[in-house]
Amino acid sequence: MPQIPGKSIVLTSDTTMMSNYHGGVMLGFAAIMPRAALPNWIFDNLFCPPVPAAPDGSAEIAPCGIRKVEAALLEAGFARDEVTVAHPDHLDKAIGPNTRIVGITHDDPMGKIAVREVEDIIGRGPPFNRSRFLELLSHPLIKEHRPRVVIGGNGAWEVIGEDVKVDHIYLGEAESDFPDVCRKIIGGDSVPPVVRGRAVAGEDIPVNRGATVGGIVEIGRGCWRGCAFCSPANRTLRHRPLPKILDDVSVNLQSGQKDIILHSEDFFSYGYHEGKADGKRILEMVSAVKKLGPKTIDVSHLSLASVHQNQELLRAVSQIVGVGRDQNHMSAWIGIETGSCRILKMHMPNKARPAKIENWPEIVRDCYHLFAEESWLPVASLVLGLPGETRDDVIKTTNLVESLMDYTGLMLPLFFTTIADTKLGKRRGFARQDALPEHWQLVGLCLEYNLRHLKKLHRFYRERMTAGPAIHAALQGVNLMADLVLGKYMKRMKRGEPPN
Numbered sequence: 001m002p003q004i005p006g007k008s009i010v011l012t013s014d015t016t017m018m019s020n021y022h023g024g025v026m027l028g029f030a031a032i033m034p035r036a037a038l039p040n041w042i043f044d045n046l047f048c049p050p051v052p053a054a055p056d057g058s059a060e061i062a063p064c065g066i067r068k069v070e071a072a073l074l075e076a077g078f079a080r081d082e083v084t085v086a087h088p089d090h091l092d093k094a095i096g097p098n099t100r101i102v103g104i105t106h107d108d109p110m111g112k113i114a115v116r117e118v119e120d121i122i123g124r125g126p127p128f129n130r131s132r133f134l135e136l137l138s139h140p141l142i143k144e145h146r147p148r149v150v151i152g153g154n155g156a157w158e159v160i161g162e163d164v165k166v167d168h169i170y171l172g173e174a175e176s177d178f179p180d181v182c183r184k185i186i187g188g189d190s191v192p193p194v195v196r197g198r199a200v201a202g203e204d205i206p207v208n209r210g211a212t213v214g215g216i217v218e219i220g221r222g223c224w225r226g227c228a229f230c231s232p233a234n235r236t237l238r239h240r241p242l243p244k245i246l247d248d249v250s251v252n253l254q255s256g257q258k259d260i261i262l263h264s265e266d267f268f269s270y271g272y273h274e275g276k277a278d279g280k281r282i283l284e285m286v287s288a289v290k291k292l293g294p295k296t297i298d299v300s301h302l303s304l305a306s307v308h309q310n311q312e313l314l315r316a317v318s319q320i321v322g323v324g325r326d327q328n329h330m331s332a333w334i335g336i337e338t339g340s341c342r343i344l345k346m347h348m349p350n351k352a353r354p355a356k357i358e359n360w361p362e363i364v365r366d367c368y369h370l371f372a373e374e375s376w377l378p379v380a381s382l383v384l385g386l387p388g389e390t391r392d393d394v395i396k397t398t399n400l401v402e403s404l405m406d407y408t409g410l411m412l413p414l415f416f417t418t419i420a421d422t423k424l425g426k427r428r429g430f431a432r433q434d435a436l437p438e439h440w441q442l443v444g445l446c447l448e449y450n451l452r453h454l455k456k457l458h459r460f461y462r463e464r465m466t467a468g469p470a471i472h473a474a475l476q477g478v479n480l481m482a483d484l485v486l487g488k489y490m491k492r493m494k495r496g497e498p499p500n
């Protein structure tokens with residue numbers, strides 16, 4: 001093949017990020033599995049099939065973060081011809097001698113989010129996401145043309161201190177400073193190894209130029225609750241004006257995406273002022289999105305405290321979206337984190353606001369009851385091993401999870417991981433050797449919960465999925481296998497023993 005000159009700025013990511021996951025974004029979790037656990041062809045066909053590529057090698061669908069970087073560069077004056085969002089399997093059509101920058105956006109490049117639990121449970125080595133990211137860094141065209149490699153996105157912090165072939169780590173928001181960083185690199189000026197991008201105002205978050213993975217549309221950024229382990233906690237709460245949100249929805253629908261996920265750290269804080277959600281603006285937004293005609297609408301994240309404070313608003317959103325009429329359910333990520341009010345006070349003092357921290361377990365249970373009534377499926381995270389956590393705190397979390405066992409959803413027990421630039425950024429992360437028998441019992445209980453609900457979740461998610469019957473049959477097979485393979489680990493952990 002004749003050598004192409006290459007685009008000046010190539011934006012891309014590895015195949016664990018550049019996938020539409022058959023329309024079921026939950027399948028993306030598979031990227032944390034050990035690579036040795038599955039042959040590549042099964043992983044790629046069942047869980048992370050690559051996004052479609054255009055004839056010029058660009059990706060027809062890309063993660064929302066990459067789309068924002070692309071839009072920011074174009075709005076900052078770079079020409080369309082200089083910037084491309086490249087498909088990772090077609091980098092030969094994007095990278096050449098003229099390429100100066102390869103910008104990689106990633107949520108979990110080193111697999112640090114959940115890898116230690118998974119490695120401990122399955123014990124089969126590095127996960128797919130880390131392996132694929134390192135492979136991308138070693139791409140022969142990057143080695144040959146030696147563009148500057150910049151890593152950005154939510155997981156860029158994971159690369160700090162790691163011995164990987166990255167020239168610059170870009171933390172924070174791209175719209176503010178990334179165009180300038182690119183100009184400096186192209187102009188031969190020096191750029192520090194770690195760059196911290198400033199936050200931009202909600203109205204300055206640009207409209208995407210192409211479809212996003214999962215049909216994700218940003219409605220706002222940041223969170224005011226300030227949990228000590230969380231990085232959105234560092235970002236001021238801002239929201240985007242409705243016309244820009246609708247433009248992003250339209251770009252997705254015109255590019256063939258049918259399902260839309262409205263993304264922020266807490267859907268019910270859209271338009272938040274004076275300690276309250278702006279119900280009128282939220283309902284206006286949902287109605288306007290609905291009028292554009294997506295097949296389904298979801299929200300990405302919810303704060304349980306906001307849900308609890310706005311129960312009638314959630315019911316009104318369900319009504320407009322048409323849950324039970326036009327789509328069988330809605331789903332959202334939520335953070336339970338702990339069942340211990342003591343741990344909440346230490347590390348998440350605003351988590352329950354405006355309710356009292358002492359009511360946290362009740363708030364969680366009330367929300368699950370509401371979710372069940374309104375057919376909203378919660379994907380919940382727990383954080384195990386936060387500094388100062390005792391046996392008694394873990395038992396409280398276990399009791400809370402036990403009280404939720406019959407509600408459909410997913411429960412993800414994550415070991416506390418140190419994220420740079422957070423309040424707990426200098427503390428040591430939680431590891432297998434720190435785990436008490438009570439921690440293993442809690443992880444075992446979460447595994448039991450997930451195995452109990454996985455088949456139902458698959459049935460619910462089918463309405464969003466683009467996969468054919470063969471893939472669905474294979475996924476049902478994987479569900480059955482998971483019962484068999486993980487069942488023995490679950491029993492061991494429920495006895496308070498490590499999984500292996």
Ligand code: SF4
Pocket residue numbers: 223224225226227230231232233265303335351
């Ligand atoms: S409520 Fe969620 S997003 Fe906000 S700071 Fe806490 S963990 Fe982070």
